[in-house]
Amino acid sequence: MIMKNMSEYLKKNGIKPSLQRIKIYEYLSTKKNHPTVDQVYNDLLQEMPTLSRTTVYNTFKLFLEKKIIMMITIEENEVRYDANTKLHGHFKCENCGKIYDFGISYIQVDEDVLNDFLVEERQLYFIGKCKNCLLDK
Amino acid sequence: MIMKNMSEYLKKNGIKPSLQRIKIYEYLSTKKNHPTVDQVYNDLLQEMPTLSRTTVYNTFKLFLEKKIIMMITIEENEVRYDANTKLHGHFKCENCGKIYDFGISYIQVDEDVLNDFLVEERQLYFIGKCKNCLLDK
DNA sequence: AACAAATTTGTAACCATTACAATTTAATTC
């Protein structure tokens, strides 16, 4: 998605496309690295020296309200964000810290408990050791 | 599980069963309410006036290392704990805050991505509105 | 251009968690 489309996409979702918002959304949707606020802040600081950490917090909060991103809270004190809001799983390697995406074909839950419940968000994550880290031993 | 068995269970998992540890594990495994550290601390303070919040933190950390409890991090800044370490899902009602357990019969993931990965922990949670909250409207 | 509204920014406050040293309790040695 190029800059112009990025801006259009934000508008379409009721978000006024300021430069900061465009850059932050662009970062998240192109890098696909499930970054923390600080990662986004520090990386974007290179090209936007006046960027404030608070703006990154505010922007993610706005994006969440408009549901164009999702929050990943695998570990306490490490909130990450993802521009891919489609249902998919995350694998976090406890060795290298990398987060991998994986597809979910099917989740079968025991119906009775959640009968008449309204499910608005689904999150699935695994923790373990990734292929690279297992081979490097 | 009665007190004696509680103590035995801790021992069996390499945990010296002090009074604090027994009470904290007992609280978690009998109430099944997915409490935060502060909930456990405040509730147990009634019967153990000298209990320290730090002890609850220390104890949960130890229990996690020994893998007799699991951590639930559905929302940032709200870490909860569960003595049920078997694979099961959690539904958090965004209205009343209650956390419901539900069984998982089957999860089918796209094999190729996680091939040769070592999966040690699986977490699935849903967010939405529970039956009670939907009816009360 | 003047004014109003929205956004961004920097700093201070907040608060859950952790670090740490002192105290208490339990285990070991003599």
Added chain:
DNA sequence: GAATTAAATTGTAATGGTTACAAATTTGTT
């Protein structure tokens, strides 16, 4: 069983990610 050592608990201070807030800047409107 007293003395000694080790382990566990406790209270307080420090840490660090997040939020509150007010000032400054940018954008939109009259």
